[in-house]
Amino acid sequence: MAWIFGRPEYDISFHVNTDSADLIGTDTFINNEVRLRKGSIYQCAEFGGFGILDEINMAKNDAVSVLHATLDHRRRIDIPGYNRILLHSATRFIGTMNYGYAGTRELNEALVSRFMVIDMPEMDEDSVLFVLRQHFPDGEKSALKAFAGLFLDxxxxxxxxxxxTKSLDLRGLVSAVKATRSGLSPIDAIQMGIINKSFDVFEKEIVEDVVSTRIPSSWTGKDIWG
Incomplete structure (x- = not known):
């Protein structure tokens, strides 16, 4: 979207230690002067960029609370000791999250009310195949369909x-298929990209059984790349 609208993009990856200084900025010492080292949110507001708030539900509520005035009708940032920043008219913020992941927390209502929420549905065969074909346009159709079937199972x-959901990893599936291009056997690639994501012995056995119904152990790279 940033490319379509010709705007700069700022990716902000949230984690449990993210604080307001990471987002807005903090004091630093430059040329014997105390100056503000601008954070990603500040720069996004100043230059009219698209701010991607990645995994927004991993940050503490007191950290994201500094965004309240930025995200509502006020569209401004008040920085103690510095000037008030009014958001560029083109500035937009997009928050992403995986609900229920370990280490995440519930978003407070004040923050959620400042967003329009898109609930992504579960992936179907067409959407998984679309992702795989985008990454591997030269892959055998039957092989890509088998990998898609594995993900859906x-x-x-x-x-x-x-x-x-540890083994339900589309990123891991893409990485596994990519590894077969470098010479790794498909079953070994799936072992590392999907099966080993689960650390519970019994769960791993279930995943292995599912894999065995879709990916034959006799497969080689030629079965995927021709």
Whole structure:
């Protein structure tokens, strides 16, 4: 979207230690003077960029509370000891989160009320295949369909509570397929990219059983790349 609108993009990755200084800025010493080292939110507001607030539900509520005046009708940032910053008219903020992941927390209502929320549905076969074909346009269609089927089978298992979502990792699946291009056997790649994401012995056995129904152990790179 930033590219379409010709605006700069600022990626802000949230974590449990994120504080207001990381977002807005903090004092620093330059040329024997105390100056403000501008944070990503400050720069986004100043230059009219698209701010991507990645994993916003990992930050503490007191850290993201500094964004309240930025995200509502006031569209400004008040920095103690410095000037008030009015947001550029093109400034936009997009928050992303994986609800329920370990280490995340509930967002407070004041923050949620400042966003329009898009609830992403579970992926179906067409959407998984689209992702795989975007990454691997030269891959065999039957092989990519098998990998997509593996992801969907794991998704069903996770939905019914038979396994956790640790092995339901699309990024890991893409990395596994990519590793086969470098010579790793498909089953070994899936072992590292999907199966080993689960550290529970019994859960790992379930995932291995699902993998065995989709990815034959006899497969080689030629079965994927022709």
């Amino acid at each position: 794991l998704q069903i298992k996770a939905y019914h509570g038979e396994i956790s």
